[in-house]
Amino acid sequence: MEKYSFEKIEIINENFSLWLNKLAKDWGRTIEEVALFIGNEEITNRTQNYPKVAKTLTTKTIDLNNFSKAISKCWALGGRFDSIHLNSFINNNIKAQDAINNFIREFPMDDSEAAIRIDNFIHIAVKLGFNKKEKGNDLAGAALFASTILTSLYPTRFVDFRYNRWEVLAKKMAYDLPPLKDNYGAKILWAGKFAIYICETETYKNIWPTEPPNYDKPLWVISGICWKGLNPEKPDIELPNPYNDGFPEGQKKRVLHEKRERNRKLIQKAKEIALKKDPLLCCEICNFSFKKSYNMLRDGFIEAHHKTPVAELKENSKTKIEDLALVCANCHRMLHYYGGNKTLSIEELKNILNN
Numbered sequence: 264m265e266k267y268s269f270e271k272i273e274i275i276n277e278n279f280s281l282w283l284n285k286l287a288k289d290w291g292r293t294i295e296e297v298a299l300f301i302g303n304e305e306i307t308n309r310t311q312n313y314p315k316v317a318k319t320l321t322t323k324t325i326d327l328n329n330f331s332k333a334i335s336k337c338w339a340l341g342g343r344f345d346s347i348h349l350n351s352f353i354n355n356n357i358k359a360q361d362a363i364n365n366f367i368r369e370f371p372m373d374d375s376e377a378a379i380r381i382d383n384f385i386h387i388a389v390k391l392g393f394n395k396k397e398k399g400n401d402l403a404g405a406a407l408f409a410s411t412i413l414t415s416l417y418p419t420r421f422v423d424f425r426y427n428r429w430e431v432l433a434k435k436m437a438y439d440l441p442p443l444k445d446n447y448g449a450k451i452l453w454a455g456k457f458a459i460y461i462c463e464t465e466t467y468k469n470i471w472p473t474e475p476p477n478y479d480k481p482l483w484v485i486s487g488i489c490w491k492g493l494n495p496e497k498p499d500i501e502l503p504n505p506y507n508d509g510f511p512e513g514q515k516k517r518v519l520h521e522k523r524e525r526n527r528k529l530i531q532k533a534k535e536i537a538l539k540k541d542p543l544l545c546c547e548i549c550n551f552s553f554k555k556s557y558n559m560l561r562d563g564f565i566e567a568h569h570k571t572p573v574a575e576l577k578e579n580s581k582t583k584i585e586d587l588a589l590v591c592a593n594c595h596r597m598l599h600y601y602g603g604n605k606t607l608s609i610e611e612l613k614n615i616l617n618n
């Protein structure tokens with residue numbers, strides 16, 4: 264697998280953040296509110312339907328009726344021609360089944376092999392149904408079809424793909440476009456990689472939630488943003504404002520360990536508020552400022568300390584901004600280390616430091 268370039272991530276991050284900030288300003292909303300709004304319905308459509316598509320594809324014999332029902336509900340594949348073409352593809356029952364089977368079974372990890380596999384499938388899909396006398400071959404439709412299948416099966420590698428949408432997003436974020444001569448296979452892989460880059464930006468990591476059902480598959484989130492979110496209209500509805508009631512914290516995640524997660528958005532918000540009062544964002548205990556001491560251009564570098572340890576939070580307890588203290592890395596370590604098993608309070612460490 265290709266190494267990811269930090270430089271590219273930084274460039275995307277910069278443009279992504281500028282775009283969000285502009286929207287937030289235009290709408291008179293916080294960036295977090297904007298984030299939860301853009302592409303929202305598209306994201307929901309993906310999280311509701313892609314797993315169902317995947318399920319119909321992981322049975323031993325694929326039931327094309329079930330598959331067709333599931334994939335027809337995916338908005339990415341929702342055009343009129345796409346549906347007509349999909350139907351004629353499905354009607355070639357045995358051939359269609361073989362085509363899908365050959366496409367997805369032991370899908371190659373290697374990108375160039377994967378590109379060939381995708382292009383072969385597109386070629387067959389065009390033959391079987393993605394074509395029309397007067398319109399000719401619907402390569403773009405077949406590519407969208409192929410990418411939707413892959414996205415539902417491999418949600419950490421692929422995104423549903425219409426070239427023009429990803430092209431607009433790539434231009435907005437100054438990401439290299441694929442060579443014109445590339446076939447669809449290579450372009451679909453390109454879009455997946457681009458979307459992974461977006462997920463790696465600080466902007467995405469800091470602002471978007473990670474919780475299911477809508478946010479635990481980052482590439483589906485990015486696809487949703489790409490699809491509808493690029494030129495979102497100012498919402499005239501009440502946006503969700505999670506900051507009023509505090510966030511649900513400590514929700515169990517069924518990963519390897521049941522790990523309790525601190526809520527990034529809350530931390531981000533705490534930093535924003537603190538920055539307004541103190542642009543140097545000094546440590547609440549020792550007054551150290553990363554910005555001042557390291558002469559940093561970027562704002563907002565400091566650690567957040569939960570006054571109630573996250574491990575002690577109950578399943579659905581909510582943390583509010585006032586439960587967080589913003590402290591430097593040294594003081595943060597000391598808060599947890601000094602007292603052995605007992606975490607010190609902010610006041611206690613302050614007193615120790617001043618004596």
Ligand SMILES: [Zn+2]
Pocket residue numbers: 546547548549550551590591592593594595
């Ligand atoms: Zn400190």
